[in-house]
Amino acid sequence: MLSFIYMNHSIWEKQSFLSYDFIVVGAGIMGLSVAFELRQKYPQSSIVILERGLLPLGASTKNAGFACFGSPTELLHDINLMGESAAIHLVAERIEGLRILEERLGxxxxxxxxxxxxxxxxxxxxxxxxxxxxxxxxxxxxxTAMYKDVTDKINSFGFGDNVKQLLECKQEFQIDSGMMMHNYKNLVQQHNIEIINGAEVVDVDHGKVSVSSSLGIIDLKAAHVFLCTNAFVNQLLPQVEVVPGRGQVIVTKPISNLSVKGSFHFDEGFYYFRNVGDRLLFGGGRNLDFKNEESSEFSSNPTIIEDLIHKIDTIIFPNTAYEIDYSWQGIMGFSSSKLPQVIKVDAKTTYAMACNGMGVALSPFIAKKLIAEL
Ligand SMILES: Cc1cc2nc3c(=O)[nH]c(=O)nc-3n(C[C@H](O)[C@H](O)[C@H](O)COP(=O)(O)OP(=O)(O)OC[C@H]3O[C@@H](n4cnc5c(N)ncnc54)[C@H](O)[C@@H]3O)c2cc1C
Incomplete structure (x- = not known):
């Protein structure tokens, strides 16, 4: 009778593929930022990012590409919710996050x-x-003063006469989210960080990470695991109080002489639109149907899409012909306090989420702080 144990893995796999210093789960902007910071602090460490999708499958490549930190009505809402000092502090952290991102990638x-x-x-x-x-x-x-009344510019954008006031923030800018994430991924890989796509993590427990694969469940080990799974955290940790929020986005076909250039918000940040080249991108409207949009499923919401189209006709383009080309959704994570969440789950596991629809700006800052304090 044979007395040795049968293993699924070869000796080579066991030596080089199954054990790491750090495992990061999720290849969105938070996962990439955490991995990058780990490499800066621990140059010799082994780091892998596990991503369930072929592409990131959450918010980072599906957002609107706004480098924003809070419109005036959104900021007033936040001051009401958390007090002036906390709200302004959050704005400063978002701006610092954007500065880190720009400095890091160019x-x-x-x-x-x-x-x-x-x-x-x-x-x-x-x-x-x-x-x-x-x-x-x-x-x-x-x-300098961040917000300026530029109501005299309303006509130059061709908006409907329901727009009574226009406020400008010169410090905001646009980014190309696809280009940014593609280049961020390349940068991380150049720093000897492995990214494995198609690796869905199904369990995490004190440094043991179970990944679903065509060979069944494979267990990896790490000295520390960072969960950067944003709105999908409850699939691994039901106790974490983060709620998913779906964002619907539509984009038009190219429009000749598009007058709308810049990043625009209204209703406390619930709606946002911008030009992408000569197309209009328009998203938001979660507040119309909070209950159904509290979902991590990627599916369309006809009520919201109809509302977005109605708002294009009556607010953005009352006098411009356009055609909708297509729509998509992204999934954000929300906490009740609107504050970022860094939660030590066990001695070897940390969950980090910048949250609340401003994660592009906040993630690089939160990741830097988290790893500096490790
Ligand atoms: C429509 C829309 C508009 C937005 N507009 C802005 C904006 O203007 N400004 C701004 O700053 N932010 C904006 N955001 C928010 C911003 O995009 C997010 O806060 C940010 O991208 C979150 O990054 P993340 O890495 O934490 O999460 P995600 O990008 O969601 O990444 C999480 C990753 O984890 C992976 N994952 C999840 N579970 C598992 C698992 N079990 N195993 C393996 N992998 C897993 C997912 O596939 C995903 O790739 C917007 C978001 C949306 C959807």
Whole structure:
């Protein structure tokens, strides 16, 4: 009778593929940022990123490509929710995150376009005094007033006459999310960080990571595991209080003489639109159907899509012919406090999420802080 154990893995696989210093789960902007910071701090360590999709399958390549940190009405909402000091602190962290991203990859590789950001106001115009107070609170961030009333520019964009006020933020800019993520992935790989796609993690327990594969479940080991799975965390850790929020996005076919250039928001950030070349990208409307959009399924919501189209016809392009080309969805993660979540799950597992629809800006900052404090 044979007395040795049968193993699924060869000696070579066991030596080189199944054990790492660090495993990062999720190849979105948070996963890439955490892995990059780990490499800076531990140059000799072995690091792997496990990603369930062939492409990242969450928010990072499906967002609107806004490098934003809070429109005036959104900031006023946050001040109400968490107090002035916490809300302004969050704005400063988002700006720092964007600075880190740009410094790390360079302007070209994030597809930076310097077109400013704007907020459209319909009924309750913001009095100059409210704007002045906001500018005063944020003054130390840029040493200049962040928000300016440019209502005289409304006509130049061709908006409907329901738009009563326009506020500008020159410090906002646009990025090309696809280009940024592609170049970020390349940068991480150049730093000797392995990325394995098609690796769905089904369990994490004190440094043991179980991955679903065509050969069944494969267990990997790490000294520390970072879960950067954003809105999908509950599939691994049901106890974490993060709620998914789906974002619907539509894009038009190219429009000749497109007048809308820049990044635009309205309704406390619930709606956002921009030009992508000569197309219009328009997204949002979760607030119309919170219940159904609290979902991590990638599917369309006809009520919201109809509302987006209605808003194009009545607010954005009352006088411009256009055709919708296609639509998609991205899944965001939300916490009730609107604050980033860094949760030590066990001695060898940490969950990190920048959250609340501003993760492009926040993730590089949160990752830097997390690894510096490790
Ligand atoms: C429509 C839309 C508009 C947005 N607009 C902006 C904006 O203007 N400004 C801004 O700053 N942010 C914006 N965001 C938010 C921003 O995109 C996100 O906060 C950010 O991309 C989150 O990055 P992440 O890496 O944490 O998560 P994700 O990009 O969601 O990445 C998580 C990754 O984990 C993987 N994963 C999940 N579970 C597993 C598992 N079990 N095993 C293996 N892999 C797994 C997923 O496939 C995914 O690739 C927007 C998001 C959307 C959807």
């Amino acid at each position: 302007k070209e590789k994030i597809g930076k376009s310097e077109l400013p950001g704007y907020e459209l106001i319909f009924k309750n115009e913001l009095h100059q005094e409210v704007l002045d107070n906001l500018n005063k609170s944020c003054y130390s961030i840029f040493n």
